Amino acid sequence: MTADRTAKGSKASASFGRTSIDRRVALKLMGGGLAAPFVLRSAESRAAGPLIVVNYGGAVAEAKDRVLYKPFTELTGIPIVQVAGPDLAKIRAQVESGDVEWDVVDVVDPWVYAGEEFGFYEKVPESLYDRSAVIPAARRDYSCGSYVYAGGMAHSSIRYAEEGQYPLSWAEFWDVEKIPGRRALLNRVINNLELALMADGVPPEEVYPCDVERAFRSLDRIKPHIAVWPTPAGQPVSLIEADEIDFAYNFQQVVVQRRREADAPVAFSFNQCLLGILWTAVMKGAPNKDAAFRFLEFAMKPEQQIAFANITSNAPVYPAAFSQIDKSLQPWVPDLNREGSLVINGGWWLGKEEELTIRFKEWLIS
Known part of the structure; x- marks a missing residue:
């Protein structure tokens, strides 16, 4: 199994002190x-x-x-x-x-x-x-x-060792009947809109400009099946390692870190990954x-x-x-030219992030 499909390894990083020093x-x-x-x-x-x-x-x-x-x-x-x-x-x-x-x-x-x-x-x-x-x-x-960094699908390589047991596309991540399991998405609107659109069948090259209403309708479908909405970027991998969730959006660097530190049994897929600078x-x-x-x-x-x-x-x-x-x-190592991936368009978010963040937070508690 290659890193292009799912790369094995990882747990969350140790948290750097949230220093309030000015x-x-x-x-x-x-x-x-x-x-x-x-x-x-x-x-x-x-x-x-x-x-x-x-x-x-x-x-x-x-x-x-x-x-x-x-x-x-x-x-x-x-x-x-x-x-x-x-x-x-x-x-x-x-x-x-x-x-x-x-x-x-x-x-x-x-x-x-x-x-x-x-x-x-x-x-x-x-x-x-x-x-x-x-x-x-x-x-x-x-x-x-x-x-350049990549965000994609992570899962336990022990509990879900065979292809077909874990999602390899965002449509499969959303398909809880085909692939049952506890899921996690990060607690933020950025990235989740893009993932929701790909899950709804939008090709990566057509995600921008984002259809916000369609994205929230897609998020409505997955919301009941999200066990946790972590805030720290590294937390999803720790939750997978602790057998608290099965599938999550997370970053390749976190997986690599835990693979090196503890040979952690967490895998990562670059398929339909989000790429950013x-x-x-x-x-x-x-x-x-x-x-x-x-x-x-x-x-x-x-x-x-x-x-x-x-x-x-x-x-x-x-x-x-x-x-x-x-x-x-x-x-x-992430590649901005990776086929099937989505390069984050920061320009599209200009002037939209604050309003959509408020909407996302209200949606989470509704």
Whole structure:
């Protein structure tokens, strides 16, 4: 059984601490100050205060700490403080109030478009990295495409070892009579609309623009059969491993992590997977803007992307880097050109996410 059909392995990542630390607290802890402007000498860099980076926590944050944050600090002397939990509302509030505490933020596709539309991020200097060397989909003016990830169907490879016992399409995931079992979908409207449309027979290439009413009608059919709507991205795999659910939407990187850590019996299918780019941006008005861009320059080096891919299985945005990924991981690495997959269209979500999130939350409790 190959990774193209269902790849075996995995459990959820250990949760990265949901630190509520803000810049003022971080400065007290680290003894820094904001009086001096950022310069490249390490002592003066420290005087500018720590670089506050916001990421999604879990295994990805651990990998970033290992191959990006710590090496960057060792190279430059610029300390980094991690905060888990990017939030578009907080990004907007900080920028619009002029009280910006974050420097660098990881953002998903829809937030890239929102940030560009409303001026939440600093423009990336042309000289920061060679844009011609990265995939076209990862080239934007106000953020850097960091890596490509995949979300797809996960299931227990012990309880459901034979094809036909587990879903290999979203129509089958929705078909509880053909394939009975406890199911889980993430507690968010983004991704679920797309999955619901594919489950209703819409080909991946025709999902956008989304027919919202059709998607909610499709969600109505599966709702009674969803045992849990997890919020943490890694939780579905832990629930499968604990025999609390059977089938779930989750990310390939979580499966890979648990396969490596514990040889966990969880499989993953790339069929009809959702493919997205995780972006990194510098906050508009970031207190340590120069240091933030220096970090982005470091993070966008091909060698750092390769090191990150070899830990997480997420795809680098440099096509030339693929050949340097560990061969055992290559079947797990997402490919934006994978046949039958759906590339998330963040532009479609621009101006719709807030309203549809409210509707989804109301629908969940109705």
